[in-house]
Structure formats: C-alpha cells, structure tokens
Amino acid sequence: MQIxxxxxxxxxxxxxxxxxxxKALGHVRTGFIDKRQASVDALPEFDELRDSARAIKDHTLxxxxxxxxxxxxxxxxxxxxxxxxETAEDARSVILDICRAAGARTVTxxxxxxxxxxGLNEFFEKEGVRPVETDLGEYxxxxxxxxxxxxxxxxxxxxKEQVEADFRRVHDHLRPNRDLSEPESLLAEARRVLxxxxxxxxxxxxxxxxxxxxxxSSVIVTNEGNGDLTQTLPRVHVVVASIEKVVPTLExxxxxxxxxxxxxxxxxxxxxxTVSTGPxxxxxxxxxxxxxxxxxDNGRSSMLGTEFQDMLRCIRCGACMNHCPIYHAVGGHAYxxxxxxxxxxxxxxxxxxxxxSGHLPNASTFCGRCEAVCPMKIPLPKMMRHWRERExxxxxxxxxxxxxxxxxxxxxxxxxxxxxAASFAIxxxxxxxxxxxxxxxxxxxxxxxxxxxxxxPENRTFLQQWRSRQAAKQEAQA
Amino acid sequence: MKQEISKRPRVxxxxxxxxxxxxxxxxxxxxxxxEKAGCDVEVPMAQTCCGQPAYNSGDRADTIAIAKNTIKAFxxxxxxxxxxxxxxxxxxxxxxxxxxxxxxxxxxxxxxARVHELMSFLVDVMGVERVEAAHEGNVTxxxxxxxxxxxxxxxxxxxxxxxxxxxxxxEMRDPxxxxxFGGTFCxxxxxxxxxxxxxxxxxxxxxxxxTLLAGDLGCxxxxxxxxxxxxxxxxxxxxxxxxxxMDGPAIGKGES
Numbered sequence: 124m125q126i127x128x129x130x131x132x133x134x135x136x137x138x139x140x141x142x143x144x145x146k147a148l149g150h151v152r153t154g155f156i157d158k159r160q161a162s163v164d165a166l167p168e169f170d171e172l173r174d175s176a177r178a179i180k181d182h183t184l185x186x187x188x189x190x191x192x193x194x195x196x197x198x199x200x201x202x203x204x205x206x207x208x209e210t211a212e213d214a215r216s217v218i219l220d221i222c223r224a225a226g227a228r229t230v231t232x233x234x235x236x237x238x239x240x241x242g243l244n245e246f247f248e249k250e251g252v253r254p255v256e257t258d259l260g261e262y263x264x265x266x267x268x269x270x271x272x273x274x275x276x277x278x279x280x281x282x283k284e285q286v287e288a289d290f291r292r293v294h295d296h297l298r299p300n301r302d303l304s305e306p307e308s309l310l311a312e313a314r315r316v317l318x319x320x321x322x323x324x325x326x327x328x329x330x331x332x333x334x335x336x337x338x339x340s341s342v343i344v345t346n347e348g349n350g351d352l353t354q355t356l357p358r359v360h361v362v363v364a365s366i367e368k369v370v371p372t373l374e375x376x377x378x379x380x381x382x383x384x385x386x387x388x389x390x391x392x393x394x395x396x397t398v399s400t401g402p403x404x405x406x407x408x409x410x411x412x413x414x415x416x417x418x419x420d421n422g423r424s425s426m427l428g429t430e431f432q433d434m435l436r437c438i439r440c441g442a443c444m445n446h447c448p449i450y451h452a453v454g455g456h457a458y459x460x461x462x463x464x465x466x467x468x469x470x471x472x473x474x475x476x477x478x479x480s481g482h483l484p485n486a487s488t489f490c491g492r493c494e495a496v497c498p499m500k501i502p503l504p505k506m507m508r509h510w511r512e513r514e515x516x517x518x519x520x521x522x523x524x525x526x527x528x529x530x531x532x533x534x535x536x537x538x539x540x541x542x543x544a545a546s547f548a549i550x551x552x553x554x555x556x557x558x559x560x561x562x563x564x565x566x567x568x569x570x571x572x573x574x575x576x577x578x579x580p581e582n583r584t585f586l587q588q589w590r591s592r593q594a595a596k597q598e599a600q601a
Numbered sequence: 602m603k604q605e606i607s608k609r610p611r612v613x614x615x616x617x618x619x620x621x622x623x624x625x626x627x628x629x630x631x632x633x634x635x636e637k638a639g640c641d642v643e644v645p646m647a648q649t650c651c652g653q654p655a656y657n658s659g660d661r662a663d664t665i666a667i668a669k670n671t672i673k674a675f676x677x678x679x680x681x682x683x684x685x686x687x688x689x690x691x692x693x694x695x696x697x698x699x700x701x702x703x704x705x706x707x708x709x710x711x712x713x714a715r716v717h718e719l720m721s722f723l724v725d726v727m728g729v730e731r732v733e734a735a736h737e738g739n740v741t742x743x744x745x746x747x748x749x750x751x752x753x754x755x756x757x758x759x760x761x762x763x764x765x766x767x768x769x770x771x772e773m774r775d776p777x778x779x780x781x782f783g784g785t786f787c788x789x790x791x792x793x794x795x796x797x798x799x800x801x802x803x804x805x806x807x808x809x810x811x812t813l814l815a816g817d818l819g820c821x822x823x824x825x826x827x828x829x830x831x832x833x834x835x836x837x838x839x840x841x842x843x844x845x846x847m848d849g850p851a852i853g854k855g856e857s
Contacts (some may be wrong), residue, residue: 538649584622
C-alpha cells in the first residue's frame with residue numbers, strides 16, 4: 124500500500140475533524156479497555172503469564188534459525204510446502220505462482236495483516252485474481268476500498284450506518300427494503316453473501332497467529348469461523364506468516380494464547396482456535412489437497428540483535444493501540460501504513476524506513492500505557508526513543524528543532540549560564556503579558572497558545588528567591 | 602538502626618526547571634513538607650533541568666552532559682527529591698541507562714538509587730501518614746503518567762490528601778489517562794495534544810471538583826491552560842501546595 128506516514132500531521136488533522144471517525148473511536152476508548160481489564164482482573168496470575176510468554180518468545184528469537192528449520196522440516200514431513208520469501212515482492216510472486224498453478228480465479232482470505240503488509244489484494248487485482256476477504260471487518264473495508272485501521276478490528280473506524288449504506292450499495296441483488304438496522308442483520312447478510320464464495324474459491328489464504336516448530340502446524344484464532352472455512356474448503360491452502368510467528372511447542376503456544384485474547388478483546392479465548400498441519404490425509408473428512416506456507420522476512424531478520432529485537436515478540440493483540448491516547452485521537456489510518464498505534468510506531472520505521480515514518484515514533488507522549496498493557500511486555504516507549512535517537516543522529520528532524528534543542532542544551536549543561544538566562548527570561552516574558560496572570564498568545568509558542576493559555580511565570584525564579592532567603596537567614600544569624 | 606532514624610536526612614531538592622521558572626511556590630511547598638517530615642533540605646544552585654527535552658528528542662550526547670551536571674550537583678546528599686514524577690523518573694530510571702558500560706555507570710546508579718519523587722518520598726521513605734493542612738472544597742487528582750507507571754505513585758498523594766481537613770476527593774473518570782502534555786509533544790503535535798487535553802478537561806469538569814491537583818507542573822500547566830481557555834472555573838494546583846497549606850493564587854490566576 125501507498126505509505127502516507129510522511130503526511131502524518133495532515134492525516135491527523137483531517138481525522139480530528141472527521142465526526143464519523145470521532146464517533147467510532149469512542150468505542151475504542153471504552154469497549155476494549157473495560158473488557159480487557161475485567162478479564163485480567165479475573166486471572167490473578169496474569170502478570171506471571173506475561174512473563175512466561177515473554178520468556179518463550181525471547182528464547183525463540185535467540186534461536187530463531189533453529190526453530191524455523193525445525194518447523195520447515197515438520198511441515199514437509201506432514202506433506203506441506205515451505206516457501207522462504209525475503210521481501211514482500213518475493214512473497215507476492217510465490218503466492219501468485221501457487222494460485223496460477225491451481226488455476227485460481229477467486230481466492231478467499233482469512234484476516235491477515237501480513238497480506239496487508241505485502242499489498243496482496245492490490246497485486247491480485249492487477250494480476251486478474253479476485254481476492255475475497257471473509258472476516259466481516261475486512262469484508263467491509265474491502266467493499267469500501269480501504270485498508271484496516273486497527274490490527275484486530277479493521278473496520279473500527281466505521282459506524283454501523285456507514286456499513287449499512289455500503290451493503291445496500293454493493294448487495295444490490297437483495298431486497299432494497301430489508302432491515303439492516305442491527306449489527307446482527309449486517310453480519311447475517313455478509314455471511315449469506317460470503318457463503319457461496321467459499322465454495323467457488325480455488326485457493327484459501329490465511330495468516331497465522333503461531334507456527335509451531337514441534338509439529339509443523341499453523342494456528343489461527345478467530346471469532347467468526349471464517350478462517351476455518353477459508354482454509355478447509357478450497358483445494359489449496361496458503362499460509363502467509365512472518366518468521367517471528369514461530370514458537371517451539373504446542374505447550375508454548377497454549378501459554379501465549381492465554382494472554383492473547385484477554386489482551387485483545389477481553390475474551391478468555393477466541394471463539395475458534397484452529398491448528399492446521401499439512402494437507403488432508405487419507406481418511407480425513409475435510410481439508411485442502413495442498414498446504415503451503417510462505418515465510419516472510421521483509422526486514423525482520425535485520426531487527427535481530429538490535430535494540431528493536433524485542434518488537435519481534437509482538438503477537439498482534441492490539442492492546443497497545445486500544446490504550447493509546449494518540450490512537451484514540453486520530454485512529455489508525457492517520458499513521459499512514461499497515462500497522463498503527465504504538466506497535467506501528469516502532470515497527471513501521473523498521474519495515475518501511477525511518478525516512479518516511481519519522482513522525483510515528485515522535486507522535487507519542489511517552490505515557491507508557493502501551494507498555495503497561497502489552498502482554499509481551501515490549502518496551503514500546505523505549506524503542507520509540509531509540510528511533511528518535513537514530514533520527515537525531517542522522518539529522519533527519521527539522522533544523523529549527525535541532526538548533527533550538529542544541530542551544531537550550533548548551534545552557535542546561537552550564538548552570539551559571541542557565542540561571543543567568545532564566546533571570547532574563549522572566550522580564551522578557553512579562554514584556555508580553557504585562558501583569559496578566561497568563562498568556563493567550565506568545566510568539567514562538569503558537570503550538571501551545573493556539574489551544575490553551577500559558578500561565579505566566581512568577582516574578583523571580585525559585586532559585587533566585589531561595590538564594591535571597593538563605594542570604595537573609597545567614598545575615599540574621601550573623 | 603535507631604541512630605539512623607534519629608539522624609535528620611540531608612535532602613537535596615531537585616526543583617525542576619518548570620517549577621523554578623513558572624511556579625516557585627511548588628518549590629517552597631516541597632521544602633516545607635520535607636522539613637516537616639524531619640529532613641534538612643538544601644537546594645544546590647548548580648542544578649538546571651533533568652534533560653528530558655533532549656533525551657526524548659533523541660539527543661543523547663546533550664542528555665549525558667546534562668545528566669553529569671545533575672549527578673555532580675547532588676552527589677553529596679542522602680536523598681534527592683523532586684516534586685515531579687516525570688523528572689524523578691528521568692533521574693531514577695533513565696540516568697542509569699545513559700551510562701551503561703561507561704566510567705560513570707556506578708556513579709549514576711548510586712545517584713539514582715537515592716532519587717525519589719516527593720509524594721513517594723514522604724510516604725514510602727519518611728513514613729509520613731498525615732499532614733496538618735486545611736483546604737475547603739472538592740478536589741480531583743490526575744495521575745501523571747511517568748509518576749504512575751515508572752514510579753508507582755498513585756496511592757501516596759491520595760493518602761496524604763485524605764488527611765487534609767475540609768478536603769473531599771472526587772475522582773474523575775480515567776484519572777490515569779494521559780493529559781496530552783508529553784513535554785515537547787504538545788508543541789510538536791498541538792492538534793492531537795489539544796484533543797487529548799480536551800477529553801481530560803471534560804472529565805475534570807464532570808467530576809464536580811472545584812480544584813484539580815496533580816504532581817507534575819507540565820501536566821498542570823497544560824490542563825490549567827486548557828481549562829482557562831474553555832472558561833472553566835476550576836482552580837489548578839500542585840498537590841504539594843495543598844498539602845503544605847499554601848494557598849496563594851492558583852496556576853494562571855495570580856498577579857505576575
């Protein structure tokens with residue numbers, strides 16, 4: 124997809140003035156947070172589970188090559204194929220080859236952020252393959268020609284009235300006066316329309332929440348069951364997953380599952396947890412004839428061994444964005460690429476380049492709520508700061524900011540100079556306020572005074588006053 | 602053990618640059634509370650700022666220069682106390698990270714181990730359970746992010762406030778959600794910051810409190826500035842001022 128992260132500020136401004144979006148974002152601010160809290164409160168060992176989930180991923184990442192090779196071996200011995208894709212382009216062409224070999228015209232898709240990352244739908248359309256998203260949220264945004272605004276709730280930026288209008292527009296073969304006022308009726312209609320697609324599709328594509336090295340299995344968690352239909356009904360099943368999805372054993376997967384749904388939606392478990400191992404075996408009642416796994420790197424292996432390695436623990440639950448005040452304010456599209464919110468602010472510069480996404484790690488108050496709720500305890504603010512350091516070192520941030528900062532730092536590391544400057548700053552400021560207790564406007568502080576008043580300083584700095592008091596005290600004692 | 606308790610600890614007050622420049626009364630309130638709690642308070646003149654503006658802008662070299670200055674200025678004290686969770690968090694949690702595997706590592710760690718935020722120092726270190734102060738009215742308390750999540754400050758200020766006579770604590774909705782200040786964030790991304798602080802001031806006004814308190818001047822100036830721009834009649838103060846019984850003009854309301 125076209126990256127618009129360089130225009131983050133512009134994106135944010137239009138998001139802030141979009142009343143439909145702001146209404147929809149209200150649900151993020153309440154729904155996810157309360158549900159997560161309730162499910163965490165009900166599990167006293169939740170924090171210990173986070174530690175153990177983190178340890179599993181840290182261990183896996185430290186031996187990633189070993190577990191990936193083990194996983195490949197197991198997939199092959201179960202009769203499946205593994206395709207290694209270094210870049211998005213490699214992945215797209217491998218997937219297209221599989222589809223072409225299967226003579227596929229229609230491809231059903233389970234919800235997958237990785238296929239967003241590699242821009243698979245646009246590519247398919249260009250190549251004459253029709254992709255059909257089967258997750259309700261993904262289906263809705265596909266109808267609208269949009270991208271997900273949230274990694275687990277792709278259509279969270281929409282209100283149900285907007286979805287109703289889209290369904291009436293696109294499903295024009297259905298009775299025009301049907302009732303679509305409730306979310307349930309929208310769901311039922313989407314389900315009806317999609318049902319026939321599952322049977323006409325030649326290839327089903329899913330992502331994976333986990334790849335299990337021990338068994339060569341891919342695992343998806345869903346709430347609608349669409350993933351199961353996508354991967355069992357077509358003749359060919361293609362799993363597209365990035366390399367850090369691998370975990371050593373089924374037991375490890377189960378441990379991480381315990382924190383995943385709780386952090387994401389506040390469920391103990393997602394409705395469906397589906398483990399697939401290879402193609403249909405003789406005697407199996409269903410399953411695909413061919414089972415392929417496309418393992419995507421796309422920049423991840425170069426994060427290993429750097430200060431960004433911890434990011435590869437991410438299990439894509441969305442808790443960080445659900446709790447992020449910036450995400451609440453502007454929604455996911457403003458971030459301008461596939462991954463929004465705090466995890467996106469760290470991952471996007473790694474995958475798409477800091478030159479284009481410099482705003483993302485900067486647009487954070489470092490409130491730390493993302494790290495506090497992250498089931499994998501990823502130090503997101505710390506890594507955003509690392510990006511700012513790299514940006515600063517490469518001179519990527521605006522010159523005014525850099526010079527302003529350097530000038531200030533010159534004073535701040537020299538106390539005498541600093542206090543001298545501070546003692547001049549106050550009279551200079553009162554030149555603007557007169558005797559008013561606050562500023563409504565101040566030159567060079569427009570960012571502040573556009574939206575709020577600035578309290579005026581008192582007459583003298585604390586240190587000046589303290590010094591006079593101490594001097595007076597000593598004089599009195601003498 | 603007894604001997605140690607009977608000795609008055611020497612506390613170096615890290616005033617913070619915002620308090621120094623904008624709100625000296627917070628500094629005096631801190632001194633008063635610390636002395637009441639049995640400390641000898643000194644204010645080293647060689648202090649400036651904790652360095653967060655540089656640190657959070659990715660300017661590590663300047664941050665290190667500022668941090669060295671702070672460490673040198675405060676090395677001789679038993680404790681270093683700051684009336685700000687954000688600055689105390691910087692001194693306590695982030696300084697050691699700046700000097701990992703350098704000649705200053707031990708020095709930085711020894712320094713950071715003695716740093717405390719004011720509320721946490723009073724309650725957790727000095728064992729203060731109540732203050733002698735009066736404040737008539739309903740107050741609401743905002744948990745500033747760094748103090749809350751880096752230093753675990755939540756219950757301490759509320760406990761001390763509960764001992765202030767005449768004071769009623771009215772919790773707002775989401776007191777632990779960011780106010781949108783974020784240091785340089787609020788001027789780099791003013792529109793987003795405005796949206797966040799507007800949400801916060803809605804919650805403050807809905808609480809029915811006539812006074813808003815918090816432990817960080819940056820957040821307080823942000824919320825006060827927004828409340829005043831909205832024409833709200835809420836007084837905004839640093840929690841230390843109320844606990845010290847100092848009732849000068851509220852933030853943004855005094856004669857300058």
